[in-house]
Amino acid sequence: MIIEPRTIPWKDAYKLLIGSVLPRPIAFVSTVDHEGRANLAPFSFFTCISADPMLICFAPMVRGSDGAKKDTLKNIEATEQFIINIVSEDIINQVNECATEYPYEIDEFIVSGLKKEAGHKVNIPRVKESQVHLECTLYELHHYGSHPGSGSLVIGKVELINVADHLYEDGKINTNKLNPIGRLAGQSYTRAISDTFILNRKKSGDSK
Numbered sequence: 001m002i003i004e005p006r007t008i009p010w011k012d013a014y015k016l017l018i019g020s021v022l023p024r025p026i027a028f029v030s031t032v033d034h035e036g037r038a039n040l041a042p043f044s045f046f047t048c049i050s051a052d053p054m055l056i057c058f059a060p061m062v063r064g065s066d067g068a069k070k071d072t073l074k075n076i077e078a079t080e081q082f083i084i085n086i087v088s089e090d091i092i093n094q095v096n097e098c099a100t101e102y103p104y105e106i107d108e109f110i111v112s113g114l115k116k117e118a119g120h121k122v123n124i125p126r127v128k129e130s131q132v133h134l135e136c137t138l139y140e141l142h143h144y145g146s147h148p149g150s151g152s153l154v155i156g157k158v159e160l161i162n163v164a165d166h167l168y169e170d171g172k173i174n175t176n177k178l179n180p181i182g183r184l185a186g187q188s189y190t191r192a193i194s195d196t197f198i199l200n201r202k203k204s205g206d207s208k
């Protein structure tokens, strides 16, 4: 099958995209609006860019239902700060709950029952139940259209990483204990550490 994305409806293109690029990590993004009201939502179009400066990015799409900007993006434009709360299996149901399109003023911390803890460096609440938090300031913002199907790229500079003490071992994160969840297509998810294997790599110069 050969498909040119521009020749098919965006919802069909989206299905091919999320069925091709997977498993995807989940950024559970906390933000606040201009009045300080909190918002929490998951984004699996999420990855890292560089370690120095430490940059990450995620991509909120335009809301498919009504063409509106997602609350997360509106808040980041207003405050230029956000926190990425890393998703372990024990909070995946609450994460899913926070993907519901609630009205702008609704605080998904309250809806989901997740607890707030103040950020260390940014004026944003983090999810207490998450075991790793990336506290970010907005580094760059790019928009790729304003119609349903299009999206934006939020690049964040990680100002502080908060790792739960029991996960932090010899400067690394014990990923077995973290038990992160990845997103597949549609409503499917995967346990990232359930079927891992080791692959040795030949050394030539600095490894990435």
Ligand SMILES: Cc1cc2nc3c(=O)[nH]c(=O)nc-3n(C[C@H](O)[C@H](O)[C@H](O)COP(=O)(O)O)c2cc1C
Pocket (backbone or CB within 6 Å): 026, 039, 040, 041, 042, 043, 044, 045, 046, 059, 060, 061, 062, 069, 070, 071, 072, 073, 095, 096, 098, 099, 100, 101, 102, 183
């Ligand atoms: C696991 C998961 C991953 C998601 N990833 C994305 C994503 O990468 N981009 C996006 O625009 N929406 C994504 N969504 C949908 C948003 O979470 C949803 O539109 C949410 O209502 C946005 O909330 P907000 O308007 O409060 O920002 C995802 C939903 C789930 C459950």
